[in-house]
Amino acid sequence: MKNLGFVLSIAVFALALFPASAYDPDPLQDFCVAINEPKDAVFVNGRFCKSPKLANPNDFFFSGLNIPGNTSNQVGSAVTAVTVDQLPGLNTMGISLARIDFAINGLNPPHTHPRASEILVVLEGTLYVGFVNSNPENSLFAKVLNPGDVYVFPKGMIHFQLNVGKTKAVAVAGLSSQNPGVITIANALFNTNPPINPEVLAIAFQLDEHLVQVLQKKFWYYNSKNAA
Template identity: 70%
Template sequence: MKKGVSFLVTVALVALVSSLASASDPSPLQDTCVAIDEPKDAVFVNGKFCKDPKLTVAEDFFFSGLDKPGNTSNAVASNVTTVNVEKIKGLNTLGISMVRIDYEPYGQNPPHTHPRATEILTVLEGTLYVGFVTSNTENRLISKVLNKGDVFVFPIGLIHFQFNVGKTKAVAIAGLSSQNPGVITIANAVFGSDPPINPDVLTRAFQLDKKVVSYLQSRV
């Protein structure tokens, strides 16, 4: 192998390893980077500008209210209370956030993904049927019924769900490996996009009658 080609291969391998190593939020280069609103038209990193570390206070790292149940009066009978960088500015650059999830009996956190985070969930009350589906090479369902104190992990980017199979309310708390993990609820994204996806696309993709597709689009 010629020296020039060998060098390019080495560079490519280093770039690949580096990209894999930085698949989650980048590591911070300072003790704190409390997020502040960016100046108009400015360029920023990590989605936020940083407050002068000498001006940080305890409130920058504090949130109150996760003990309170969320409003589950909705179509899926569940509620996710998110504590991310928008709620705790001190999370900026720290690569972590959390949520509380409340479920009515037979309520669910419907199939969704977090494009930027792995999730680790702990059941505080109730019984949940949870699972995730592997990528398209297998589309294998990995699922389990969880009880109080049980822990389950949902790998980054994979479609996953939780369903309260008990007759009482359930509560879970979860940590996520991003300050802003994002969420894509599959049904909402596909049938509730703005503007709507052409029904012909969804009719063929889901093998549904066009009237069913139009109905679902009107419901989301």
């Protein structure tokens, strides 16, 4: 990939632009249920820390982001995430990143990151990207991006990326959390366990209840590798 190192360095620099004081101020997991018995407790909101005396360079190292993700799937995209799970040195840093590969017409479906804002840098191809703000406006902020273009998705906003070019596309995303989380909207609603009552979704989407049941029986693909 031409100039990969140069563009990745730009992406890393962009990560550094997040305010230094903006370490994960919010919960680092989906929920934290209070309990009265300490013996039943689990450690939350981060990770236990290794003694600094035992730290080594590999704790701050990840290899393989140059390897394209497999886009031979339903949505034609693959996300290779690098969060605290893959790079332990990210703990308490308040940042992570991901590589996103797109086949022709590939889509990174509408989704949200409940614990992070995102900055996207296009390395190859042409992407149509956008996000929708909250009720009642529900305004769409969308743009067509080319190599070298950058776009920001505010924390918690539903956003997407679609390859509208004639070749494959590649982008790198920086996120303002060591564990940003991801909620893919369609999957989250039609692939829950147990299923949501079809009547709820039929009314919400103004669909026939039978169609909702059909959608709930589909195979919903998750395009994120290594995602937390």
